[in-house]
Amino acid sequence: MxxxxxxxxxxNKNLSPIDFQSELNSEQLKVVLEGDGPxxxxxxxxxxxxxxxxxxxxxxxxxxxxxxxILLVTFTNKAAKEMLERIESLLGCEASGIWGGTxxxxxxxxxxxxxxxxxxxxxxxxxxxxxxxxxxxxxxxLAHPPEDKYFPKAKVIAGIISLSxxxxxxxxxxxxxxxxxxxxxxxxxxxxxxxxxxxxxEVSNSLDFDDLLLNWNKLLTNSPEVxxxxxxxxxxxxxxxxxxxxxxxxxxxxxxxxxxxxxxxVGDDAQSIYGFRGADVNNILQFPNxxxxxxxxxxxxxxxxxxxxxxxxxxSINQNNNKFEKHLSAVNESRQKPSLSALTDLYQxxxxxxxxxxxxxxxxxxxxxxxxxLFRSHFQSLELEMELNKRNIPYQMRGGLRxxxxxxxxxxxxxxxxxxxxxxxxxWLRILSMQPGIGDATSERIWNYIxxxxxxxxxxxxxxxLGSKALSGWQGLKRILAQLKNIDVxxxxxxxxxxxxxxxxxxxxxxxxxxxxxxEDLEQLVNFxxxxxxxxxxxxxxxxxxxxxxxxxxxxxxxxxxAVILSTIHQAKGLEWKAVFVVGLCDxxxxxxxxxxxxxxxxxxxxxxxxxxxxxxxQLYLTxxxxxxxxxxxxxxxxxxELKSNLYExxxxxxxxxxxxxxxDEEGERAPSKRKYLDFEI
Numbered sequence: 023m024x025x026x027x028x029x030x031x032x033x034n035k036n037l038s039p040i041d042f043q044s045e046l047n048s049e050q051l052k053v054v055l056e057g058d059g060p061x062x063x064x065x066x067x068x069x070x071x072x073x074x075x076x077x078x079x080x081x082x083x084x085x086x087x088x089x090x091x092i093l094l095v096t097f098t099n100k101a102a103k104e105m106l107e108r109i110e111s112l113l114g115c116e117a118s119g120i121w122g123g124t125x126x127x128x129x130x131x132x133x134x135x136x137x138x139x140x141x142x143x144x145x146x147x148x149x150x151x152x153x154x155x156x157x158x159x160x161x162x163x164l165a166h167p168p169e170d171k172y173f174p175k176a177k178v179i180a181g182i183i184s185l186s187x188x189x190x191x192x193x194x195x196x197x198x199x200x201x202x203x204x205x206x207x208x209x210x211x212x213x214x215x216x217x218x219x220x221x222x223x224e225v226s227n228s229l230d231f232d233d234l235l236l237n238w239n240k241l242l243t244n245s246p247e248v249x250x251x252x253x254x255x256x257x258x259x260x261x262x263x264x265x266x267x268x269x270x271x272x273x274x275x276x277x278x279x280x281x282x283x284x285x286x287x288v289g290d291d292a293q294s295i296y297g298f299r300g301a302d303v304n305n306i307l308q309f310p311n312x313x314x315x316x317x318x319x320x321x322x323x324x325x326x327x328x329x330x331x332x333x334x335x336x337x338s339i340n341q342n343n344n345k346f347e348k349h350l351s352a353v354n355e356s357r358q359k360p361s362l363s364a365l366t367d368l369y370q371x372x373x374x375x376x377x378x379x380x381x382x383x384x385x386x387x388x389x390x391x392x393x394x395x396l397f398r399s400h401f402q403s404l405e406l407e408m409e410l411n412k413r414n415i416p417y418q419m420r421g422g423l424r425x426x427x428x429x430x431x432x433x434x435x436x437x438x439x440x441x442x443x444x445x446x447x448x449x450w451l452r453i454l455s456m457q458p459g460i461g462d463a464t465s466e467r468i469w470n471y472i473x474x475x476x477x478x479x480x481x482x483x484x485x486x487x488l489g490s491k492a493l494s495g496w497q498g499l500k501r502i503l504a505q506l507k508n509i510d511v512x513x514x515x516x517x518x519x520x521x522x523x524x525x526x527x528x529x530x531x532x533x534x535x536x537x538x539x540x541x542e543d544l545e546q547l548v549n550f551x552x553x554x555x556x557x558x559x560x561x562x563x564x565x566x567x568x569x570x571x572x573x574x575x576x577x578x579x580x581x582x583x584x585a586v587i588l589s590t591i592h593q594a595k596g597l598e599w600k601a602v603f604v605v606g607l608c609d610x611x612x613x614x615x616x617x618x619x620x621x622x623x624x625x626x627x628x629x630x631x632x633x634x635x636x637x638x639x640x641q642l643y644l645t646x647x648x649x650x651x652x653x654x655x656x657x658x659x660x661x662x663x664e665l666k667s668n669l670y671e672x673x674x675x676x677x678x679x680x681x682x683x684x685x686x687d688e689e690g691e692r693a694p695s696k697r698k699y700l701d702f703e704i
Contacts, residue, residue, distance in 0.1 A: 038114035040080060050074045053286075053319045054081050060279070060313035061286040062264075062306070066350045067335070067636035068326030068598070071288050072101075075260060076108045078286065079120070082258055083109070089119030093256040095275075097263045099124055105262075121256070125271055129234035132241060132252070139245040142229075142237060149223070149230040155180055157228075161218040165211050171458035171495075172528040174204060174212070181535040183216050187232035188268040188300040203531050203538075235270050242277040249277070257284055264289030264309070268300040276312060283313055291346055292339045295592060295630045297623070307344060324350045324636075326598055330359045331635060331642050334669040339632045341664055342625045350636075360635070360642035362662065362670045367649045369553075372409035375603050378643065379415060379586060382601055386641075390416060390584035392600040396591050396634045398612035399539065400425060401546035402605060403588050408563070410586070418585040421593035426564045430530060430540040431547065435561065437502070437521050441511050442558050444478060456529060457499050459491030468496060478507050498525065514551035514560055518544065538616075591634045602638035604631070607646040607659040631661045644670065 042054060050070060053063050054077045065071030075094070082092060096102040102123045109117045121128060130148065137144050149157065159176040167173045174182075178201075186196045193213045197204065204212075223229065229237065242249045259279055261267070264287040267275070279285040287309060294303035310316045324332055329352040336349055365371040375395060382388040397403055404425050410417050425431060433456060436449040443449075447469060454465040468488075472481045482500050486493075502524045509516050522544060530537045554560040587599065606612055613627035635642055646658050 038112065040077070040084065040112055042077060042081065046074070046077060047323050049319065049321050049323060050077065053321070054078045056317065057286045057319075058284060060283045060309075060316040061319065062309045062316050063286065063288040063319045063321065064346050064348055065288050065290050065321040066324060066348055067290065067293060067633070068324040069321035069350070070323075070325060071262070071290075071321060072105065072108075074321065075262060075288055076105055076112065078260065079105070079117075080109050080112045083113060083117070087258060089117065090121065091255060091257040092120050092122075093128070093259045093278075094120060094122040095128065095259070095261045096122070096124055097266060099127065101262060102127070125238075125274070126231055126234045129238035133229070133234065133237055136241055136245070136248045137237065139248050140237065140240050143227050145227070147226070147228045148234070149228050151180075151231075153228075154230045157222055157226075158183070158215065158219050161222055162215045164218050165215040167211050167215075168207075171498075172532045173208060174531070175533050178532065178535055179212055179215055182212060183219065184232050185300055186216070187236055188270050190269040190273065235274065239270060239274050239277065242274065252278055253280065253282060257282065259285040261285070261287040262289075265291050265294035265303060265306045266296050266301045267305050269302055269305070272302070272305040279313075283315070285313070291344075292342075292348075292629055293595065293633050295595065295626060295633055297626050303344070303626070303629075307346070318346075320346075320348050322348050322350055324352050325354075326639055327636060328352060328354050328357045328640060330356060330669075331638050334360050334642070334665065335632055335635045337665060337669055338628065338635070338661060342628055344622070344625055354639075357640055358671065360638075360644060360670045362672050363643065363645045364648050364658070365645060367647045368405040368550075369409070371605060371645050371647050372405040374645065375406060375605065375643075376409050376413050376415060378603075380413075382641070386601075388600055390586045393603075394587040394589060394594065394597075394599040394601070394637065395603040395605060396589055396594050396637065397605050398591060398614065398630065399542060399606075400428070400590060401543045402611065404546065404550050406588070406605070416583060416585040417588050420587055420589035422590075425543070428540075428543070430534070430544060433529075434518055434521050434526060434544055434547070435564070437506060438514070438517055438557055439561060441478070441506060441517070442561060444476070444481075445473065447473070453499065454496075457495030459489070459493075459495040464488065464492045478503060482507065512555060512557050514554055514557050515548045517557070518548050518551065591630050594637055595633050598637050598639055600639050601641040601643070602634070603643045603645060604634045605645050607644055607662050608656040609659055610657075612659050613661065628661060631659075 042051060046054060047070075050073065053061070053074050057063075057078055063071070063074065065074065079092060079094060083089065094102065094105065096105065106117050106120065106122050109120075121131075123131075133142055133146070134144050137146070155176055158180050162176055162179065182193060182196055182201060185191075185200060186193045189196065191199075193216050194209060197209050197212065223233065242252070256278060259275070261275055266289070275285060275287070287306070289306050291303055291306050294301060294306065297303070310318060327335075327350075332350045332352050339345065363371075363374060365374050379390070379393055382393060383390070395403070395406060400422070403419070407417070407419075407425055422428075426435075433452065436452040439446045439449040440453070450469050450472070451465050454460050454468055455462065460468070468486065471486050472484065475481050475484065482504050486496065488496055502521065505520050505524055506517060509520060511517075522541075526544075527541060530540050534540050551560060587594075589597075591604075609615075612631070613624060617623040617627050635644075644662065646662070647656055649655060
């Protein structure tokens with residue numbers, strides 16, 4: 023493609039022709055041609071929102087709008103780069119001059135230019151996450167934290183400070199609302215740490231990522247001259263993924279849009295699922311109130327999914343009260359309805375999914391890359407990962423580690439490993455490093471000392487000379503080991519629960535922002551291990567998973583090898599697959615038990631379900647186990663129970679010869695199978 027180097031403006035005579043009418047549907051075309059003034063574009067899943075934004079910017083440029091008068095705000099640098107490249111491809115020239123990028127990218131540029139007006143030296147340094155954490159650790163020392171091994175670590179405090187900035191709320195409010203598991207007596211020290219951190223950034227002429235936004239907004243509110251200049255410059259403001267912005271980002275857009283209010287925002291309230299990060303769905307819901315003259319456009323033609331999948335998705339999201347009305351319609355041909363399968367337990371659910379994956383390969387000629395398994399919480403992948411490994415089916419855990427590779431799981435299992443093998447140096451060093459006052463050098467010293475002993479009892483009763491802080495940590499670990507020593511070595515659930523009860527749960531609180539999620543993982547691990555009668559066998563099986571083809575994100579790049587995608591729903595947003603399994607649809611798991619008395623959070627859970635089902639292009643499988651561990655009975659998810667039965671096909675069973683079973687769809691089609699399903703009612 024020929025490109026033309028732009029000077030100050032685009033030479034319209036050299037632009038490639040664009041037939042907007044033929045290249046856009048009627049909904050998209052309306053946005054492109056009529057998107058002046060305040061505009062809210064409600065872009066349903068798979069409706070071509072990026073295409074609409076690209077054509078809108080291209081239309082403005084073809085009209086002769088100076089590129090420097092266009093501000094295009096995206097949520098990732100990748101999205102900005104993709105949009106600008108597509109604009110260049112359409113126009114046949116470079117789209118230089120457009121102010122395109124993330125909030126942080128644009129904030130950095132503006133502060134370099136105008137920061138002096140609010141007291142910011144323009145050669146400031148940007149602290150990345152690691153730099154910021156180092157400075158917070160230093161600030162914490164100056165705040166004199168208590169001699170309490172459960173006082174939150176710097177990484178947790180960093181999360182509190184960041185959330186405070188993005189929610190535009192005080193540290194105390196964030197602590198009370200989001201970190202209720204921390205002791206109130208910690209609050210003044212955390213608040214003091216945040217203040218020292220702020221002062222030290224100022225002294226060192228440094229800004230962290232949140233400061234780029236805070237000071238951009240400060241520039242707009244405290245420097246009328248700069249604000250007026252920017253408002254004149256940015257005659258056209260376009261914002262992508264508006265449902266995901268937080269309060270601070272919303273304030274920036276409102277402030278920079280006035281007084282022209284020529285702002286077009288694109289998003290889907292039905293896909294607002296990042297409340298835990300500070301995103302606020304009310305920003306998009308209240309847009310017409312903030313800008314009373316706003317035009318509302320709806321992109322409702324879906325180019326991704328079948329009509330049957332969309333019918334289920336539409337019905338589900340309509341159960342929410344706080345929403346914009348819209349109804350996705352499909353351009354793709356009809357296929358089978360989504361299927362709902364109630365399996366006996368978690369193991370049978372895993373078996374069913376693995377077998378169905380193989381069926382899709384054989385019967386539909388799907389590659390493994392065409393298939394995804396989505397879940398609400400990471401622990402719901404546990405049994406499935408084990409079954410995929412046993413069957414040697416390659417899989418990729420998107421955006422994270424496999425279950426048994428996660429730090430909190432490895433921490434817990436390290437205690438069990440030394441019960442089985444007293445000479446396991448790696449596990450000893452791991453659990454020693456978790457104790458307060460014990461660093462790497464002391465860990466090595468303790469290991470060299472205890473490696474000569476032949477029993478755990480000898481180690482517990484030993485007398486090692488250490489400094490006071492290290493000695494306190496060593497004695498604390500010995501107390502945990504003394505409790506474990508008195509438990510049957512093959513009673514895995516009790517062993518894990520004891521590790522939690524005797525300090526590790528408090529360790530989670532102090533060391534991890536997502537303490538609740540990690541604790542839930544370990545509680546489910548307790549349940550999972552109930553089926554094992556040998557700790558040695560359990561540890562061997564979990565260790566051997568690393569030898570199979572199941573891998574993390576880094577293992578599968580550029581299509582080097584096919585792999586089924588395993589992902590939390592949050593990580594899957596924006597992606598699509600031919601076949602999608604949404605698993606673990608039990609009340610208390612999805613929706614999560616903690617949201618039942620919180621209507622706003624229940625609606626976000628339903629939006630999460632909506633995002634999950636709209637990832638599927640051709641086939642959608644919904645599954646849940648009828649029984650949990652032991653005799654506990656699982657109820658189907660509220661999101662399943664509220665669906666009309668004609669929106670899905672239900673798999674029942676009939677006994678055949680006492681060994682095989684026959685599964686039957688609602689038309690009576692029969693197929694012999696060794697897999698077991700149960701008759702069930704919703």
